Amino acid sequence: MTATPLQFCAVSGDASDPLAGRQHPESAHAYRTAFQRDHGRIVHARAFRRLAGKTQVFTHRDSDHFRSRLTHTIEVAQIARTVASALRLNEDLTETLALAHDIGHPPFGHAGEQALNDVLMQHGLRFDHNLHALRIVEYFEQRYVGFRGLNLTLAVREGIVKHSRDYRLEEHPELAAYFLDQRPPLEAQIIDLADEIAYLTADIDDGIESEILTLANVRANVPLFAGFFQDLQAIHPHAPEKLLLHEALKRMLDALVGDLIATTRSQVQAAGVQTLADVRACPRRLVAFSTEMEAQRRQAKSYLYQNLYESPELLRDHDLGGEIIRGLFAHWVRHPEQLPVSHATQIASEGAPRVIADYIAGMTDNFILAQWQATQK
Numbered sequence: 001m002t003a004t005p006l007q008f009c010a011v012s013g014d015a016s017d018p019l020a021g022r023q024h025p026e027s028a029h030a031y032r033t034a035f036q037r038d039h040g041r042i043v044h045a046r047a048f049r050r051l052a053g054k055t056q057v058f059t060h061r062d063s064d065h066f067r068s069r070l071t072h073t074i075e076v077a078q079i080a081r082t083v084a085s086a087l088r089l090n091e092d093l094t095e096t097l098a099l100a101h102d103i104g105h106p107p108f109g110h111a112g113e114q115a116l117n118d119v120l121m122q123h124g125l126r127f128d129h130n131l132h133a134l135r136i137v138e139y140f141e142q143r144y145v146g147f148r149g150l151n152l153t154l155a156v157r158e159g160i161v162k163h164s165r166d167y168r169l170e171e172h173p174e175l176a177a178y179f180l181d182q183r184p185p186l187e188a189q190i191i192d193l194a195d196e197i198a199y200l201t202a203d204i205d206d207g208i209e210s211e212i213l214t215l216a217n218v219r220a221n222v223p224l225f226a227g228f229f230q231d232l233q234a235i236h237p238h239a240p241e242k243l244l245l246h247e248a249l250k251r252m253l254d255a256l257v258g259d260l261i262a263t264t265r266s267q268v269q270a271a272g273v274q275t276l277a278d279v280r281a282c283p284r285r286l287v288a289f290s291t292e293m294e295a296q297r298r299q300a301k302s303y304l305y306q307n308l309y310e311s312p313e314l315l316r317d318h319d320l321g322g323e324i325i326r327g328l329f330a331h332w333v334r335h336p337e338q339l340p341v342s343h344a345t346q347i348a349s350e351g352a353p354r355v356i357a358d359y360i361a362g363m364t365d366n367f368i369l370a371q372w373q374a375t376q377k
């Protein structure tokens, strides 16, 4: 394979790069780049630490081995950095975006996001975890005397907004600073697919650990995994199944990452893209899987939906999480005086529904359960 680096498409992050600029100007650090500083700001943020107490897929655990949203985030960061490194993109920016990618997620995983969106829609509002992540880093985190928020670089804020989807300026005039008519840099485009690679492989692992999935069923329905498992079994006919499972998952992950790197490189070349400006002007995102791997990815994902995410066990968790969030939201709409003082004062400017949703979105699973139990007395 000819390794054509894409370094001319990378975000430089140099002192002269507008993408390394901050809302509140700061002098250069003696030995850390702008994105290394943002990496530190995310890792030291309270919202980042709370990811340890938030559901990735499994809420009610009878094992300590399942992914939390924090360990999932670290897996995404490892994968995203590998891809950025192989393509000679900006590794510090990519890893920072990966670490921030789920920082706006509420408790109870996607059930929480859906429930918050449902209750806000009754008030003409919406909940979107990317936009909530931006509110966290721009407003809720308080680490500096002179201003609210983490004062992150423009590149990191743009990437937080656009890592998984594009927004239209007509619908989101508040995002005008983030080049909505242009594609995000490749560093930001990597994140969504690194996220997919991380959870497709991890959820097979956790799904089998939970006994909701069986190895035999995964082998029969996920050809990408089954091929690697069969190869390994031929080489190690007497190896324990658990070890074959783990190694087959590693190979599956590696195959997805390798395909993503090779396909992205060839898509960039085929589109004649040579600079970051070309990446931005391109009508579509360039970070992608090959057609064959994309078919495998879709197949694995739909298997996980049908057999894991929509299994009776996880649907029960999903329903309970939604019920708790809807119940607490309604409780605080009736009793805003019971909110912490810092939130109560914000109601005047933002309205109770948004403030209550922000408060709930920041909670860990355990904290929201305790709040729920307190209102049930």
Ligand code: MG
Binding pocket: 072, 076, 101, 102, 195
């Ligand atoms: Mg994620």
